[in-house]
Amino acid sequence: MRQAFSIPRFQLPAFVSAIGVRLPQWPHAVALTAGLNAVARMKLLPEDSLELLEGRTFFVEVLDTGGKVSFTYRAGFFRPLFSTPDTPDLSFRANLSAFLQLLARQEDPDTLFFNRELSIEGDTELGLVVKNMLDAVEWPQLPKLPLFRH
Amino acid sequence: MLSQKLPELVCPAGSLPALKAAVDNGADTVYLGYKNDTNARNFAGLNFDDKSMREGIAYAQSRGRHVLMAINTFPQPGREADWRRAVDGAADLGVDAVILADVGLLDYASKRHPQLRLHLSVQGSATSYEAVNFAQREFGVQRAVLPRVLTLAQVEHVIKNTTVPIEVFGFGSLCVMNEGRCWLSSYATGESPNTVGACSPAKYVKWEKSPGEMTTRLNGILIDRFGDDEAAGYPTLCKGRFDVNGETYYALEEPTSLNVLEILPEIARIGVSAIKIEGRQRSPAYVTQVTKTLRAALDALAKDSERYHVKPAWQAELAKVSEGSQATLGAYNRPWR
Numbered sequence: 004m005r006q007a008f009s010i011p012r013f014q015l016p017a018f019v020s021a022i023g024v025r026l027p028q029w030p031h032a033v034a035l036t037a038g039l040n041a042v043a044r045m046k047l048l049p050e051d052s053l054e055l056l057e058g059r060t061f062f063v064e065v066l067d068t069g070g071k072v073s074f075t076y077r078a079g080f081f082r083p084l085f086s087t088p089d090t091p092d093l094s095f096r097a098n099l100s101a102f103l104q105l106l107a108r109q110e111d112p113d114t115l116f117f118n119r120e121l122s123i124e125g126d127t128e129l130g131l132v133v134k135n136m137l138d139a140v141e142w143p144q145l146p147k148l149p150l151f152r153h
Numbered sequence: 154m155l156s157q158k159l160p161e162l163v164c165p166a167g168s169l170p171a172l173k174a175a176v177d178n179g180a181d182t183v184y185l186g187y188k189n190d191t192n193a194r195n196f197a198g199l200n201f202d203d204k205s206m207r208e209g210i211a212y213a214q215s216r217g218r219h220v221l222m223a224i225n226t227f228p229q230p231g232r233e234a235d236w237r238r239a240v241d242g243a244a245d246l247g248v249d250a251v252i253l254a255d256v257g258l259l260d261y262a263s264k265r266h267p268q269l270r271l272h273l274s275v276q277g278s279a280t281s282y283e284a285v286n287f288a289q290r291e292f293g294v295q296r297a298v299l300p301r302v303l304t305l306a307q308v309e310h311v312i313k314n315t316t317v318p319i320e321v322f323g324f325g326s327l328c329v330m331n332e333g334r335c336w337l338s339s340y341a342t343g344e345s346p347n348t349v350g351a352c353s354p355a356k357y358v359k360w361e362k363s364p365g366e367m368t369t370r371l372n373g374i375l376i377d378r379f380g381d382d383e384a385a386g387y388p389t390l391c392k393g394r395f396d397v398n399g400e401t402y403y404a405l406e407e408p409t410s411l412n413v414l415e416i417l418p419e420i421a422r423i424g425v426s427a428i429k430i431e432g433r434q435r436s437p438a439y440v441t442q443v444t445k446t447l448r449a450a451l452d453a454l455a456k457d458s459e460r461y462h463v464k465p466a467w468q469a470e471l472a473k474v475s476e477g478s479q480a481t482l483g484a485y486n487r488p489w490r
Contacts, residue, residue, distance in 0.1 A: 051188075052198045108170075111439035114474045117385050117408075124362050127388075128197050128355035135198030138436045139168040139205075 015067040023069025032083035062091035167433040179448030182219040195350030219249040225274035273297040278333035282314035318426035325431020410475035
């Protein structure tokens with residue numbers, strides 16, 4: 004049977020982001036790009052979509068933790084950027100709960116976007132490539148974890 | 154008990170995980186397309202390459218479900234071979250049917266692959282039984298998908314006057330619903346579902362956030378401006394708010410979703426053969442939620458059609474994934490024709 008676990012919609016208290024923005028941001032960037040590279044190495048990301056990311060800059064902001072990550076994809080690897088580009092090619096902004104719901108495939112990005120819980124700015128087509136690339140990933144060993152049920 | 158057969162549940166698959174989600178959550182049939190402009194959801198990174206297509210078809214068919222391939226755009230001048238190749242590929246892969254819109258392609262498929270089952274796409278824009286019967290007589294079409302412009306009484310009229318099984322839409326985003334005949338996207342961008350397989354292609358869309366509002370532009374044309382507390386919709390001309398004689402409002406269509414749960418018993422009673430869920434562009438999460446809900450409703454109907462009632466939990470689940478703040482019965486219960 005399917006697990007009943009689900010991620011609730013929540014917003015962290017404002018003091019979390021007040022502290023979060025003062026912390027160094029590079030550990031998030033390193034962790035995220037390492038994760039993406041691991042997924043790419045496992046051949047879970049389609050090559051034809053990855054090619055479209057070449058040289059493009061991405062910015063992810065978790066609003067209620069104050070976490071901000073900038074990265075790019077170049078020569079086969081996701082690489083952290085240690086300063087945020089003035090105009091990243093693509094920006095995602097949402098609260099932590101929305102990002103977790105997306106990763107767990109509990110909510111649909113269009114749903115979150117319509118409800119204004121997820122903000123996507125920049126190159127819309129690039130956004131679609133990223134969204135569809137993540138949707139097409141077949142998570143091999145993760146479904147046993149409640150967070151990654153699908 | 155229901156005296157007639159329960160309508161088949163036809164679910165969208167834009168990716169392999171979405172296909173599996175549909176099958177695992179109760180779809181009778183899934184529909185999918187190639188990663189190119191031979192289908193009307195030709196979006197970057199969406200759809201199936203040859204490998205994922207084979208795997209998806211095997212996954213569904215080994216579980217007793219059917220797979221339909223949408224080849225429902227119109228062959229472009231000089232490139233007819235691409236569409237024919239898609240039909241040949243579908244036949245080779247052993248899909249259960251292809252969904253076609255173009256009469257030239259229907260003609261090709263019926264002659265070249267007489268064993269291949271043909272469905273008339275919603276993009277074929279057959280709104281009358283004469284049109285449906287024409288497609289049956291000329292090409293041997295074995296099912297027709299009706300555009301979302303007909304009232305329930307009109308759907309019934311079509312069904313009574315044809316032997317072709319009829320499929321209707323049951324859930325999903327609504328547009329102006331003039332399927333196969335809409336050129337609004339081309340008016341703004343030069344590209345439309347009929348020609349490139351995408352309405353309002355993403356490369357022409359710009360979302361701009363500024364304090365307190367977000368603006369949407371399609372190829373430079375201002376489509377809408379949302380306050381921070383307003384729901385957003387797809388960036389299409391038909392869902393824009395425009396200044397008409399000094400008044401700014403949804404001049405063509407409000408962003409809404411179709412939801413037929415309330416009239417499901419009626420749909421089954423008039424003899425609809427299949428109910429389609431819109432949304433190959435949506436994620437596996439959407440496919441899971443909508444398939445599971447429609448399956449539960451159809452099963453409830455099969456169990457006891459007299460006592461069928463719409464559960465609030467179903468409506469809540471569907472409302473969550475709807476575009477716009479409201480779900481409607483679309484044209485099905487419209488008083489005018």
